[in-house]
Amino acid sequence: MVLYRRNFLPGGTYFFTVTLFDRRSSLLIENVDVLRDAFRVVRKERPFEIDAIVILPDHLHVVMKLSLDDADFAGRWRRIKGHFSSALLQAGVNLARHSNGELALWQRRYWEHTIRDEDDFARHVDYVHFNPVKHGYVRSVRDWAHSSFHRYVRLGVFPEDWAGDAGGSGDAFGERAEGD
Known part of the structure; x- marks a missing residue:
């Protein structure tokens, strides 16, 4: 059995990848408003900042800063996943269950990385924003609607044509090209 060790740092900034159990699902973007509401509710209960986010069909990436x-x-x-799951059930969405009766919506675990410094922060924000291109959903970062990239453009942090047009390469930001 793998022993998971998490770095719990008060006021820390973290990068997360959170994934649906069914990697072929598109529930996150089909219900993006429900997911946004889950984030809003939990942020009100337990404040945190979202520095960068991208919501893809079956997973999401977030750079999150906690309170000091x-x-x-x-x-x-737990609350975000639970709120989203409950809202879908209330809306009548038929969700799969494991043999023990538990919902089979989310993977149990998630990837967490503690942001170490400004360079690490910048790399992870870039990764978040480029991810829809990496997965081949769009050719340009600006073409993916469910991303904080648009907020960065409005604030003048990035130009609208940031990262250009990938033309389907998807191998930027440290990702290996297919077959590597």
């Missing part, structure tokens, strides 16, 4: 006196990102993810 708080290191409980796990509790926030």
Whole structure:
């Protein structure tokens, strides 16, 4: 059995990848407003900042900063996942279940990385924003609607044509090209 070790740092900034159980699903973008509401509700209950986010059909990436006196990102993810799942059930969405009756919506675990410094922060924000291009959903970062990239453009941090047109390459930001 793998022993998971998490770095709980009050006021820390973290990069997360959170994934649906069914990697072929598109529930996240089909229900993006429900997911946004889940984030809003949990941010009101347990404040945190979203520095960067991208929502893809079956997973999402977030760079999140916690309050100075708080290191409980796990509790926030439990609430976000739970709120989203409950809202879908209330809306009558038929969700798969495991043989023990538990919902089979989210993968149990998630990827977490503690941001170490400004360069690490910049690399992860770039990764978040470029991810829809990497997965081949769009050719240009600006073409993916469910991304904080648009906020960065409005704030003048990035130009609208940031990262250009990938033309389907998808191998930027440290990602290996197919077959590597």
